[in-house]
Amino acid sequence: MIEVKHLTKKFGHKTAVDNISFRLEPGQTMALVGTSGCGKTTTLKMINRLIEPTEGEVYVDDTNVLQQSPEDVRRKMGYVIQNIGLFPHYTIEENIAVVPKLLGWNKVETSKRVFDLMERLKLAPKEYARKYPEQLSGGQQQRVGIARALAGDPPIVLMDEPFGALDPITKNDIKKDFKELDELANKTTIIVTHDIQEAFELGDFICVLNEGKVQQTGTSKDLLFHPANEFVRQFLSGKTTELKLNVITLKDLFDQLPAKKPTHQDKIIHMEQDHNLMEAIAQLTKADLEDHVASVQIKDETRYFTLPTLMNSFNQIPQSPNQKITHP
């Protein structure tokens, strides 16, 4: 659990971060999003005290981090940065083992943890453990960066543009493996990004910042369907359709879908209710079926749809947000 209260940072007369507050439970991920210079990185660095706040407090499990030594605070917070910052004179294994070593773990424990993380981040330990960072590609280096941040099993993970320097293909590969890490389930993660799509993709909650002030904090659906102000609307504009297709699930559209089973159809693709529309469309267009019919079932009720009927239902919601769209 992490709670940020009235966090403020002034550099001279300029207020970089102005009175930010939020609270996150274990397992939750929040994306801090905004244009460059909006104060998102400053906010993140105040949490692990790389920057000392001018005002405000940060609580982790009800202890004020400002009353602990900065080193102790940081050892309990994983930290991933855009430029990765691996130690060039350490091997991959030594890089990942930095925090466990600082925490005084024994050797067996440490190397077990290091090798385990390497496996899960698709870095074959046999091949890479003894290598130096410069021998790895940028994507592999950031996998090491993530492993290093998680190695000490910190309850909190802070990520500053973790995928910002990577090409799109590498980025998607790493994100996929990152999201599959089951240990994130009991960690609180804060990700700083300028990319709203990435924020939607990774964040349970999204906090939009502008000029140091919070514009809106909420789920992706809150932002899409209930933008708090003009800034948020502007920030999302141009990407709303794509974002919505990613955000809305078959369950959300369930009531709009036809209940009638098409008569001539033998083969129907069954889809889960939490499939988002992007996934549903992808499956319908890919399926080797004449009419591309799919079904979704919630409890006893079943709905049937084709690509046109699905898009038709979708088009009904953007202007008038569905009441049934709920928070997770």
Add this chain to the structure above:
Amino acid sequence: MNTEQFFSFLSDNYAKLGEQVLEHIGLTFISLLLAVLIAVPSGIFIVGKKRLASIALGFAGILQTIPSIALLGFMLPLLGIGVKPAIFALFLYALLPIIRNTYTGIMGVDASVVEAARGMGMTKAQLLFKVELPLALPVIFAGIRTATVINVGVATLAAYIGAGGLGEFIFGGIALNNSSMILAGAIPAALLAILLDQLLALLQNRKGVQMIKPMMVLLILFPLFSFMYAVPDLFVNGLKAGFTPEFYGRKDGFPAIKKQYGLQFNTVILNSALMYQAVKEKDVDIISGYSTDGRIKAFDLRILQDDKHALPPYFCIPVIRNEVADQYPELVDALKLLSGEIDDSIMTEMNYEVDYLKRSPEAVANEFLKDRGLLKPDKATGGETITIGSKIFTEQYILVEIFSKLINGYTDLDVETVPGLGGTKICFDALAEGEIDLYPEYTGTALQVLLSPPDSLVRNIITQPDEVYRYVKQEFGEQYNLKLLPPLGFNNTYALMVLNTAAKENYWEKVSDLVANGE
């Protein structure tokens, strides 16, 4: 100079050369070790402190711009002569490259690596020792390498203040105009610089963690190299002697003593200005000198009697070109007035007055002639000009003044003086080529340095001053068409000198008395 001479010099002096190399390495590394111990922490301390950094780097930069010989000069009144001021001066020279490279090395560590390290929860010390220093190591190392090469070069100057090292041969060689001796110091010094530079380059080309081990090796090697300075003192027994390069190198000087008495000293080569100070401060036990040296009185020294006649007699004689002597017999007559007039004690006294009481040679010459009733006013008739030369030490300056006043007073000739012509060879060449007409020479020097007869002959006549005089007179006349006038009376021989107090304490009267202590 030919290669044969060079190699024969090396084979005669290999032991001394070995000593000098060890001392040189020792001087270089003691000062380097101190500089590393001070400069690396200072460099670390000023990281991130912009103002302090520019002050510290500026200060070290200014030290660097002081000419090395001047820096050594500053040290003398503060630290005396010998190894202390040399090490301190070398230490100051080594500071800048190491501080600067430590500072820039750490400042140059990738900011994201530092951010990551802090973000991981490293303390300042962990950040420094685990990340910043290892990554800055190649740059710091480059600074140490630069400082090493600078120190090998500057350490040659240490010989100037009696700290030993390869400069002993270089300065000695320059003083004696002996290129074999110069090169015997210069070539090893150059080789040493190249060798150490390449050795350190070997380590520098490694990176990161791979450098930590060599660095450890180096930390062990530094004190070991430093210790080399003391090695000659451990293995070379005997009394400590401070000799001028000339006395050390000339075969009628120390080599003759060594051969005749079988003495072995722990020798430091010093310039003559520092030599007296060194014996007074008891940095050395024995020094070389001249029997008429004014400082014998000033420093309360005793001349040890050359009981085995190792050193030839050095009766002072005016040497004049035959054609000048024939043309102006009155000139010869005037100079003959001095024959036997200046004995050892008179010459010593005159030297003392000039060297120690800081009177001018001219005033002292005037007084001498007055006392002897030889002073006559300058005729100033504007006749033919006679040119008198001299070597570059006090006694010769006084003699030139005495000659000049005599000639002016007793003849119609005019006199031009060219004192301070450097060494024996320069004076003699000037005379032989007619650039000067006469100068005061010494029988022993003429015999050993200018005529170099076979050893057997030298051995036969060396204990008989009259024989030496006769031989030189004959050979100068035949070989060079030069005329020797009668000796002035004093014998300014090379001599070994000790403090009077030490002489009494140890019952030293003659050179043979040293043998017991020297073995």
